[in-house]
Amino acid sequence: xxxxxxxxxxxxxxxxxxxxxxxxxxxxxxxxxxxxxxxxxxxxxxxxxxxxxxxxxxxxxxxxxxxxxxxxxxxxxxxxxxxxxxxxxxxxxxxxxxxxxxxxxxxxxxxxxxxxxxxxxxxxxxxxxxxxxxxxxxxxxxxxxxxxxxxxxxxxxxxxxxxxxxxxxxxxxxxxxxxxxxxxxxxxxxxxxxxxxxxxxxxxxxxxxxxxxxxxxxxxxxxxxxxxxxxxxxxxxxxxxxxxxxxxxxxxxxxxxxxxxxxxxxxxxxxxxxxxxxxxxxxxxxxxxxxxxxxxxxxxxxx
Numbered sequence: 001x002x003x004x005x006x007x008x009x010x011x012x013x014x015x016x017x018x019x020x021x022x023x024x025x026x027x028x029x030x031x032x033x034x035x036x037x038x039x040x041x042x043x044x045x046x047x048x049x050x051x052x053x054x055x056x057x058x059x060x061x062x063x064x065x066x067x068x069x070x071x072x073x074x075x076x077x078x079x080x081x082x083x084x085x086x087x088x089x090x091x092x093x094x095x096x097x098x099x100x101x102x103x104x105x106x107x108x109x110x111x112x113x114x115x116x117x118x119x120x121x122x123x124x125x126x127x128x129x130x131x132x133x134x135x136x137x138x139x140x141x142x143x144x145x146x147x148x149x150x151x152x153x154x155x156x157x158x159x160x161x162x163x164x165x166x167x168x169x170x171x172x173x174x175x176x177x178x179x180x181x182x183x184x185x186x187x188x189x190x191x192x193x194x195x196x197x198x199x200x201x202x203x204x205x206x207x208x209x210x211x212x213x214x215x216x217x218x219x220x221x222x223x224x225x226x227x228x229x230x231x232x233x234x235x236x237x238x239x240x241x242x243x244x245x246x247x248x249x250x251x252x253x254x255x256x257x258x259x260x261x262x263x264x265x266x267x268x269x270x271x272x273x274x275x276x277x278x279x280x281x282x283x284x285x286x287x288x289x290x291x292x293x294x295x296x297x298x299x300x301x302x303x
Contacts (some may be wrong), residue, residue: 003044005077008070010037011049015067018057094123095279098137098146102225104128106247108147111292115285122281131200138273144282146271149200157272162293163265164242165258166205171235172253182257184212191237192216193228201225201266205240208264229254242266243297 013023024034049063099108112124137143168182195202228239233252
């Protein structure tokens, strides 16, 4: 049967008010329009729902029996609509963001907590992953936003987010090791703990070491910035890392120096899928996150 929820509501209102005119007012239509809805429903059902006289409107035995089924059906429809509408509303108030592990642990978690005090209804879900996997998740539409060092990629919107200067970190062995800046050429002959050569950070480091004619005495390679920082603290060598690693270094016995001659910056980008509509709150979060990073970097004197 091809009847509508509007026809069912018309039937229920007439049964409730025992009047076509009062039911029509409740449905915000004319009495004649309401009569059409009820008549169409009766034609599809194949039986009369009401006995009509000039003085009253009463349910027929069939109409009385049908009343219970109609009430149940509309109640289930209203409940489903409310539930689905709530889920859709909740979905529109969520945002998924991917960032590298070191950034996630030391900056993103604090920024999200602070942002929540301004937008308590927006749920930000954080994924801590390395850059290539973040890119894959954004491409697949499983992440709204990604942060990191990304090359141009078809179908991906890439927006400059923030730049971070490179710095050299050493184990803290005393005041003579604490200096505000270090030149690239001064790294010549140092044992340099490096990331894998294909990573964007290490590519920038290797390029400027070569330009400064600085050749490390030994160059062990590892995979993660966190491990690189830990190895420096363990006096296994020195390392060149972006300044966003400063927060992780502050809890360790490490001294940091800004690299100069030249100052080299690595660019962090925000990426999103061009084919995916972002939640309306994405811009608010991005602007807040950029402000948070800038405030943190300003206090650190690193950007």
